[in-house]
Amino acid sequence: xxxxxxxxxxxxxxxxxxxxxxxxxxxxxxxxxxxxxxxxxxxxxxxxxxxxxxxxxxxxxxxxxxxxxxxxxxxxxxxxxxxxxxxxxxxxxxxxxxxxxxxxxxxxxxxxxxxxxxxxxxxxxxxxxxxxxxxxxxxxxxxxxxxxxxxxxxxxxxxxxxxxxxxxxxxxxxxxxxxxxxxxxxxxxxxxxxxxxxxxxxxxxxxxxxxxxxxxxxxxxxxxxxxxxxxxxxxxxxxxxxxxxxxxxxxxxxxxxxxxxxxxxxxxxxxxxxxxxxxxxxxxxxxxxxxxxxxxxxxxxxxxxxxxxxxxxxxxxxxxxxxxxxxxxxxxxxxxxxxxxxxxxxxxxxxxxxxxxxxxxxxxxxxxxxxxxxxxxxxxxxxxxxxxxxxxxxxxxxxxxxxxxxxxxxxxxxxxxxxxxxxxxxxxxxxx
Numbered sequence: 001x002x003x004x005x006x007x008x009x010x011x012x013x014x015x016x017x018x019x020x021x022x023x024x025x026x027x028x029x030x031x032x033x034x035x036x037x038x039x040x041x042x043x044x045x046x047x048x049x050x051x052x053x054x055x056x057x058x059x060x061x062x063x064x065x066x067x068x069x070x071x072x073x074x075x076x077x078x079x080x081x082x083x084x085x086x087x088x089x090x091x092x093x094x095x096x097x098x099x100x101x102x103x104x105x106x107x108x109x110x111x112x113x114x115x116x117x118x119x120x121x122x123x124x125x126x127x128x129x130x131x132x133x134x135x136x137x138x139x140x141x142x143x144x145x146x147x148x149x150x151x152x153x154x155x156x157x158x159x160x161x162x163x164x165x166x167x168x169x170x171x172x173x174x175x176x177x178x179x180x181x182x183x184x185x186x187x188x189x190x191x192x193x194x195x196x197x198x199x200x201x202x203x204x205x206x207x208x209x210x211x212x213x214x215x216x217x218x219x220x221x222x223x224x225x226x227x228x229x230x231x232x233x234x235x236x237x238x239x240x241x242x243x244x245x246x247x248x249x250x251x252x253x254x255x256x257x258x259x260x261x262x263x264x265x266x267x268x269x270x271x272x273x274x275x276x277x278x279x280x281x282x283x284x285x286x287x288x289x290x291x292x293x294x295x296x297x298x299x300x301x302x303x304x305x306x307x308x309x310x311x312x313x314x315x316x317x318x319x320x321x322x323x324x325x326x327x328x329x330x331x332x333x334x335x336x337x338x339x340x341x342x343x344x345x346x347x348x349x350x351x352x353x354x355x356x357x358x359x360x361x362x363x364x365x366x367x368x369x370x371x372x373x374x375x376x377x378x379x380x381x382x383x384x385x386x387x388x389x390x391x392x393x394x395x396x397x398x399x400x401x402x403x404x405x406x407x408x409x410x411x412x413x414x415x416x417x418x419x420x421x422x423x424x425x426x427x428x429x430x431x432x
């Protein structure tokens with residue numbers, strides 16, 4: 001992908017000056033160094049070593065060393081694993097989630113104090129290597145003990161976890177595939193806290209989490225058994241304590257539900273309306289699927305098993321304000337609704353979880369055309385979230401990525417087009 005002129009210039013300035021942070025953040029999500037990275041959805045086939053896995057990279061855009069804090073979440077937004085990654089200047093760490101959830105092996109990194117021989121995290125000619133005293137005893141990260149590995153596998157496949165008092169944390173779809181999403185935050189100390197724990201976020205980046213806009217990264221879905229691979233950039237979420245949209249209490253921020261909607265995280269929210277193409281015929285015999293991340297707008301804890309709509313979790317399933325489908329001649333089709341109770345069929349909720357992959361023209365998302373595109377308005381008011389976010393309780397941030405497979409040999413992945421931003425969400429669907 002070619003870089004925009006502004007992005008190329010910013011990269012040159014970083015290389016020349018080693019700036020510690022990018023410029024002021026707006027509410028627009030762009031591919032620019034950020035304080036938080038989001039892997040919106042991952043899959044790891046636990047039963048098939050030749051099955052699907054997900055890889056992602058964490059990269060440092062500046063010469064100064066930085067700490068990154070990784071949290072692995074279930075598809076129902078329950079945090080289950082956390083660890084720290086040390087990056088020297090201009091460093092890169094690639095992480096295969098199969099290594100973590102199948103083998104319990106964490107990336108081996110170490111700050112200068114834990115790596116005096118510069119053997120674990122060596123730094124180059126233009127890179128700085130520093131000590132984080134808080135990382136003593138935490139870096140390099142040891143492998144997970146057996147009970148933690150069991151916890152991760154159980155929680156990410158929707159089964160009771162021994163470390164959650166035999167409660168559940170995700171959906172059990174019956175295929176032994178671990179699912180969820182990942183966040184990565186810049187931090188100023190090695191910590192095992194989760195977002196929402198006291199001290200993790202303080203206004204102005206003074207908690208565990210900082211406002212250093214220095215991280216960038218990408219990710220890949222790899223399925224050796226089917227000869228498919230797709231990749232995209234991670235979602236880059238900037239922080240800016242000086243921007244009123246990202247620092248005023250009551251405004252929508254990315255981690256808003258974990259800071260009581262105080263905007264103490266200072267992070268950009270994502271978009272709420274998207275446009276994205278699909279193909280389900282011709283040479284694209286594998287069709288199209290969408291990987292979708294959504295904000296339930298409440299802090300979710302482990303719950304009684306199994307998942308039950310309307311009770312566990314309280315926000316599940318997530319609906320939307322509207323969906324419209326178009327063919328390539330602009331003919332629209334809207335989902336059928338029934339103004340009677342009880343309705344003769346379940347309500348149309350194609351993306352009910354916090355993270356999911358949904359096949360176009362499957363049971364959850366049928367289409368009348370072989371080629372076309374969707375208009376998704378994924379805003380909704382969540383009763384369990386109350387009158388939140390206060391600035392617009394009906395706003396709901398999300399992210400959509402398309403994955404297309406063809407002929408068992410070709411595949412491509414790309415982000416949907418953002419039609420708005422959650423700071424100023426659109427409550428609109430064509431035809432309504």
